[in-house]
Amino acid sequence: MKALILNENYEKTSENLALPEAYAKINPHNLYLYAKAYLASIRANTAHTKNRSEVSGGGKKPWRQKGRGGARAGSTRTNVWVGGGVAFGPRNTKNYFQKINKKQKRLALERALADKADKGALLVVENFEIPSGKSKDAASIIKKLGFKDILIVKSLLDEKSFLACRNLVNCYLVDISEVNAYLLAVYNAVLIEKSAFKNLIKEA
Known part of the structure; x- marks a missing residue:
């Protein structure tokens, strides 16, 4: 299981980042239980x-x-x-509250990362930024990646990138602190900044 590294033009390179092998051995039922609890918690x-x-x-x-x-x-x-x-x-x-343990919550996140890596849909880039703040620039990047929809994870949100992505229906831009197993699982691909990726793995 490896995360694919992209260059500054968002093209695939020969480099990759390996995920811990233990991630693949996690029971997927942990992810199901977390998604069920998460959806229950946001019911109006x-x-x-x-x-x-x-x-x-x-x-x-x-x-x-x-x-x-x-x-x-x-x-x-x-x-x-x-x-x-x-x-x-x-x-x-x-x-509608459903209890989920901290350990199970973490296992669900790890399993979601493993699933994306297994499908070749876990992408790592040094820095994701849209200096122009225009949606058409963000849309062209997403089109180049070739996925139906994508979750973009930054170490720290910036206003220009947020403005560029907020009106696009096929992407969702979040801060590293907002990442959860449900978001990782529900999108077809995940694009994550390198520093954010390392922090996410380190916390595991």
Whole structure:
């Protein structure tokens, strides 16, 4: 498993950086569990309906129990009435949190890196920078790399590069501190600055 090194023109060279062999032996289930926990943690959890005790009105019995030939009714706010409460609707009181251990979180990150390296989609460049701040310049680099979409990881974000990449749908630019296993796994390729790559491996 090796990360491919690119030159300043974002072309592949004969050089590469090896990943620790232990990465390939990590059970992929760690990555699955982390992705599941990550997606659960970003749920908005805003869907909410009112039941019959929460909607307004319905205090008085609408009509007498017998004698009028229609169905009996005790309240205008039951779920069978228009304007009534909702039976078994979504509630925003549900907790979607899923625990993930620090060690498992790290194993998931390592496995995601190994998967990308195994596919030849882990690319390392000395420095990624778009001095012009123009999206067309960033788009031309991504097109040259030949991947459907790509995650770009910098040691430290700069304003020009951020402006160049923020409107492109096929790339996502992040700081090294924002990297997680889910982001590494969800993109088809990862382009990472050399200093950021070394720090990421060192933390492992």
